[in-house]
């Protein structure tokens with residue numbers, strides 16, 4: 088994203104041009120407990136428009152939980168979450184947890200966060216195009232013709248024009264995941280959330296999905312990406328966070344984190360996955 | 362010669378008895394069938410409504426709602442339907458009239474049709490709750506999570522995702538419930554509602570042609586089942602549109 092500095096006025100209200108890009112996601116001191124088990128122990132993150140943040144870490148380190156807290160699929164136990172500059176109001180449930188005060192606020196926020204799941208999670212009773220236009224029409228109130236026109240463009244982008252009217256069960260994993268990315272793009276997301284988008288794929292299908300994601304990164308999409316593909320993270324990310332046992336152990340530019348890791352644990356982790 | 366004349370006479374006698382216009386009893390049987398179908402439709406629809414709400418309540422409701430629903434489904438499924446019908450019909454109408462009386466209104470005569478639909482619908486609702494609860498639980502969790510992650514409100518999610526996604530899992534159970542509904546209407550004969558079975562009994566009693574009329578009623582019930590199966594089969598193909606058939610997979 089090459090935004091001219093200072094006074095120019097942006098035509099796109101979602102991406103106001105300022106000397107510094109606006110904050111899309113701001114998380115401070117996030118804690119999450121499942122019963123007695125504290126899975127996140129104070130994680131903070133700021134993602135500005137155009138940032139590509141890669142979350143890495145061992146199994147069970149809390150990466151998915153962190154991502155799911157950001158769109159409130161899990162209710163954080165404590166901490167501040169601000170999405171699109173909007174503070175999310177929480178109410179204490181009286182048992183040490185909290186839940187969102189306003190369901191509609193959460194729904195509004197979610198409808199601008201495009202989530203892509205490890206297992207695709209396309210709706211099986213809808214064709215690919217129906218999956219892509221579902222949220223624009225029934226959540227965002229976009230007109231049907233318009234949603235279809237945009238949806239067809241997106242399917243073309245991810246190379247699935249021919250599969251427009253096919254049900255997900257008849258598609259390969261790689262095709263389903265590209266379709267799921269088109270579904271996420273269709274809501275014109277402020278931020279895209281990827282949770283290990285290639286982990287459920289056969290090795291020969293990983294490349295086609297990574298390519299689509301890399302293209303999105305290049306065009307300046309804001310993304311949060313949980314991944315085990317270290318080489319890929321190094322290529323596309325602008326910022327890397329290494330999570331261990333619910334704590335950010337190291338973070339920074341990819342060349343620093345991967346090139347000269349400080350902690351012994353991160354060194355070992357990088358060795359083990361590459 | 363004598364043989365040849367008896368046989369056609371017997372056959373033409375049968376036709377006379379079954380003729381839809383008096384003195385034939387066919388019209389009565391068809392009216393009974395129409396009443397049975399009306400009750401079956403109404404009860405099945407009411408059961409579907411109760412079942413959907415009950416399934417939602419059991420899955421997502423608070424502890425009080427869940428307890429109430431557990432009592433409802435357990436009791437209704439434990440007690441024989443005939444007993445429930447007698448109980449709900451007589452106790453129900455009695456209760457309504459007592460309430461009306463207490464409030465200073467005159468007692469009403471509750472129509473057999475409405476009472477039949479309500480009573481059978483109440484029974485169907487208990488089974489429907491369990492069928493639909495199981496079907497909703499069979500939806501892959503990820504599809505519901507995707508709906509939540511994209512900001513669907515509970516209402517939109519129910520209408521757009523949960524109901525269509527659970528339908529293929531629910532249809533075999535619902536088809537059974539529908540066929541049971543068509544036959545359970547016969548139980549309403551005990552409270553004097555003139556559905557197919559009661560009409561048949563009256564026709565048979567009046568003419569002494571027991572075998573003929575019970576066979577005719579049996580054929581009518583069979584036709585209902587056969588045409589239901591044809592329709593259900595089509596609905597099932599449509600509901601399973603996103604699923605590869607077992608043989609293909």
Ligand SMILES: Nc1ncnc2c1ncn2[C@@H]1O[C@H](COP(=O)(O)OP(=O)(O)OP(=O)(O)O)[C@@H](O)[C@H]1O
Pocket residue numbers: 121124126144145146147148149150151152153
């Ligand atoms: N709903 C839940 N209830 C209880 N514990 C949970 C729940 N979800 C996650 N956990 C626990 O929280 C911890 C972190 O899980 P999480 O899924 O965030 O890990 P992860 O970093 O995404 O791991 P992976 O790389 O294997 O996906 C794990 O110990 C897990 O068992």
Ligand SMILES: [Mg+2]
Pocket residue numbers: 150151152282283
């Ligand atoms: Mg995970």
